Amino acid sequence: MNTKIKKFNNKKYLTIFIIISAVGINTLISLLMGYWSYSWLPIQASEAANYVDNLFAFETTIGTFIFLGCTGTMAWILIFNRAPKYDESNGQPLEGNVKLEVIWTIIPLILVLAIATYATKVNYKLENLGSKTKYNFGQDAPFVEEKKPFDFGPIDVISRQWNWEFIYPNGIHSSELHLPVNKRTNFRLITDDVIHSFYIPAFRLKQDIIPGSVITYSLTPTRNGVFRLRDAMFSGAYFSQNQTNVIVESEDVFNKWINETVKKELQNGLNPAGRLYDKRLKNGNRGWATVEPAPAPKVQDVGLEDRPHDG
């Protein structure tokens, strides 16, 4: 008992004890934060989601460790190194320590290279982006074939100021994007006005749609449900209305939808921006300038604007 107290009175042991317990507590909190970080993200609904979330959790863990390490040290300094009032004397005159400086150059270097290598591997694993083919504007978008294997598609994704239209291989036009679960589906992303972005948070995937180019893109949904598709590249006045739903269904339900929808008549699809613009015109067209919204797309499945969504 006595010897133990003596040991802890020894400053060196106390320092080691404090450092080890601080690193221990920090490690524990960092691992917990990494674990919690999954709950900050939407539901996982595509093949990419798990990879992205794991990478994010890994970065959250390392980031928390560094953040708490730095700010914990700052807190320690603020508690123990405050100058008493009217004390204007100098602190310890340390000019530097080359060994320490080399260490804190090399360790972050290794760390960021490791993170970047990990992220590169994820990129090669997913390979969502296919090709980008330019074409003469004003002509129809050329048919670009995806060279990598896929199970279903290609579905033409057309984004406008401000509505979405999806055209299936059998000619169905729809305002909502129906997808079969667990099938790698191929898309051709097309726009003929401004840049839009094909962003489905639950899929963790985003791809800009560039006017004058056809971009091929593939992804695999992994969960049945309704998810939001949001235009993520600012596209003008009613940008925030440029959203629709992605409905992921089992193969049977999807096939049933395809077979029933193909028989339906074309009618006006979802176009919330058009509705808001009409309201604006009715109120005397006040506000700043905007281009007129594109007319509603002619579709067989008009969809449901306020469909409850899972992510």
Place this chain on the structure above:
Amino acid sequence: MTIINYDQRLVKSKNPYPKGPNDWKRFFSFNTDAKVIGIQYIVTALFFLLLGGLLGMLVRGELITPPSDLFDPTVYNGLYTMHGTVMLFLFLFPMLSGLTNLLVPPMIGAPDMAFPKLNALAFWLVPVFSIILLLSFFVPGGPASSGWWSYPPISIQNPLGKMINGEMLWITAISLSGISSIMGAVNFVTTIIRMRAPGMGFFKMPIFIWTVLAAQLLQLLGLPALTGGAIMLFFDLSFGTSFFRIEGGGDPVLFQHFFWFYSHPAVYVMVLPVFGIFSELFPVYARKPLFGYKFVAVASFGITILSLVVWVHHMFYTGTPMWMRNLFMFTTMLIAVPTGVKVFAWIATLWGGNLRLSTPMLFCLGGLFNFIFGGITGVMLATVPVDIHVGNTYFVVAHFHYIIFNTIAFGIFAGIYHWFPKFTGRMFYEGLGKVHFALTFIGATLNWLPLHWAGLLGMPRRVASYDPEFAIWNVIASIGAFILGVASIPFILNMVSSWVRGKAAPPNPWKAIGLEWLLPSPPPHENFEDDIPTVLNEPYCYGLDKPFVQDEQFYIDKSFKKH
């Protein structure tokens, strides 16, 4: 003592206004004194901080509820575009030019800038392009409303088809701002390279001077790309050319390369001088030498060089090929290394110090705290798969506000308080300063911390309305924004009342080492005039037995004499 880097001709050159009037009217004239120009810049910039803040609060007012109910969405788009533009081009750049003007000549012992007339011209362009930009609120169709990126084709849609439109005025203002910044950069770089005091070799310069040099070289290398891009955009918009117009075979993505080639380094142009301020202030208020002076100095140039090869990380989801995304991810990651060197050096500087928590030190500590957080989210954004999910969402908005406001503006406030006594000759009120800090820190944290979660959940940036699941984060953020608005009251009160009737400041109230602290407060017209001190060591030797300049006592005595 060698005087290689010290050009006598420049010191002896005639100033066009040798004894300008020393009253308030000089601030409204074409004055060529760098100290007057510095204050002109800073006061102008602070005015625009208020305006930009007001626009920001309007934006947050719209976003406090999910539907778009306060403004028409077109008005919202114009407001957020102008908020960003005012904050960057009318507040931050002029503010940093102002601090650079005030501090560079006294810190290196020069009487003035190398090109005083060019300097005054660069400043007077600021009110010109500011007025052009603000006029765009009153033209038919309203101001530019395609974001501060002004990406084509959205920026060149010109719905009303008029020759004079908000976008056209916006491009004109931004081009003039670029020209003003290039003029400033030529001046700052020349002054630092040619006009340092005898003995002040590169490795004896204050870190602030190192960071200014690194930042202004970036301006010279990067700005031509943005200004060129802006002029091409102007031609596309007004004269129907097709650099970026798809109808004529142009490529809209090309503009993004021009834009980000400058606009990513632009962040470093703004943050580097703030790193300089941190490096100046931590040693003063911790009473310790700057830890690893040479590493910190060289790290600035590491950041400069790397920042020129990272721009594609803003374009990971525009269809850039895989090899390019991976390459730019690695270069972006590498920036964490020199930045980390600086952060660790500051913490080591604080370690074992004798800390005085005065207002400037509080802003520095708050800024460093926020910067560590913002740096970590920056590394997350640099990794391609994570960026593909959170890019263009509120996660990015939260991240860059953590850098641009919670770090850069904090550093600017720290600098303003720290050097206020030197250049006004008055002390500020410490109590009001602390209230300002507390409100700013609380407001900024409430405003931008919650928005990270909104972004992670998939709320796109720049939306006027959003799904109800994001509401809670936005309510907290808006409350934070309004607290930030309140925080400006103690600041304005403090600055105005201190300058008018504050206690007279001694030459060196903080007992700091540095050439500027060997001058009277406020410094005379040409700083040291003919008695320029010979520098012996870098200005961080607190507690070390190393003299800063030859005959230090002579300059201290002289600084107490009224001029």
